[in-house]
Amino acid sequence: MKSGSGPFKGFPVEREEKKAENDFFKLLELKGISRRSFLKYCASTAALLGLSGLHAPMIAEAIEKMAKRPSVVWLCFMECLGCTESFANATYPEIDKLILEMISLEYHEALMAAAGERAHENLWNAVKEGGYLCIVEGAVATKIPSAMTVGGMTSIEIMEKVGRKAKAVIAVGTCATHGGTQGASPNPTGAVGIVEFFKTKSIATPVINLTGCPVNPENIISTVLHVLLLNKLPELDAYQRPLELYGQTIHDNCPRRAHFDEGRFVEVLGSKEESLGYCLYKVGCRGPQTYANCPKVLWNNRQNWCIGVAPCIGCFEPYFWDRFRDFYKPLPDVKLPGVTTSADKIGMGIAAATAAGVGAHLIGKALKGKKKEGDSEGEEKK
Secondary structure (H helix, E strand, O other): OOEEOHHHEOOEHHHHHHHHHHHHHHHHHHOOOOHHHHHHHHHHHHHHOOOOHHHHHHHHHHHHOOOOOOEEEEEEOEOOOHHHHHHHOOOOOOOHHHHHHHOEEEEOOOOOOOOHHHHHHHHHHHHHHOOOEEEEEOEEEOOOHHHOEEOOEEHHHHHHHHHHHOOEEEEEOHHHHHOHHHHOOOOOOOEEOHHHHHHHHOOOOOEEEEOOOOOOHHHHHHHHHHHHHHOOOOOEOOOOOEHHHHOOEHHHHOOOHHHHHOOOEOOOOOOHHHHOOOEOHHHOOOHHHOEOOHHHHOEOOOOEOHHHOOOOOOOOOOOHHHHOOOOOOOOOOOOEOOEOOOOOOOOOOOOHHHHHHHHHHHHHHHHHHHHHHHHHHHHHHO
8 A cells, every 4th residue: 555745644545535535425415416326427428438338437537536627618609509508408417517517617608707808818818828628619700700709809810819729629519510500502701610710720729520500418528528538539530520429320220210111201291100100201301311329319308309309400410501401302312112312322421332232222121111001002902
């Protein structure tokens, strides 16, 4: 057993660590959070980070030993504040509030108590110290800089100064990742996402994109914890999104998928077929073209999600306002019996090499579904 140094010379180090651990769990108890709930949260966080349950104790230990609250700066540019609203209303897991107290949110125009010059003083003090995590919500106006100003500074000026000294940048929501609705054609203000903006300014700060309109709060929390606790970026896809969060399409995990495979589709919204859980592809669902973990994490305290009430509009995909603008019409592509497009023709093009094989599988499934319907109709006539 090792001994401490200085004023703690002669005392076992393990005893000090044990006391710190006890103090931490006493803090949890005061906040109404049991040790079991905390460890359950750590296991849930590990899953979101793409780690096995064996990493839960490691995450718990990292949170316990977070001596200095990491600085976080949250910038808001051209947006509707929807991602902030989503994040602020997070109710699962219950530990969220504790996590917010364990980081030092130095600046957020909508959430901080300070205003005006005092608020900007907090921002620039954090920038001066450096080493902070920057979260950005909203697009940067590049063609008409005056279209987005804060405290007399344009979004271009603020993002360049804050971005250069950040440890990393997390772009939350489709506006910050790819311009959002402001960046849709004809895009008069030149609204762009952070990655594109950094390229024009030769800023080398790493960027993590969390697409979504709005982004899911669990995706924000898990990504922030990944960077702060593991001190590294998660594995990213071609659009710089965490693979563990954006590695599968909604179609891959959709509870309506079995009906798609059997050729059962909703023809009209509000029909009996919709209530029976039939596939929504023919009424515009973009689930097959959208990479997101919505079916796994859901929304509103994991109570429901878009496909529970309407077709997916593909808001987690880059430039979806232009690509998927006819929200209630299936995208034209490969014609199948009774279906306008091939659902597994993925918009990103990453799986294009397998599209032919998958398409053949889908044609067989669709024909099978139609054949069954024809057989049942024939039996009814007899």
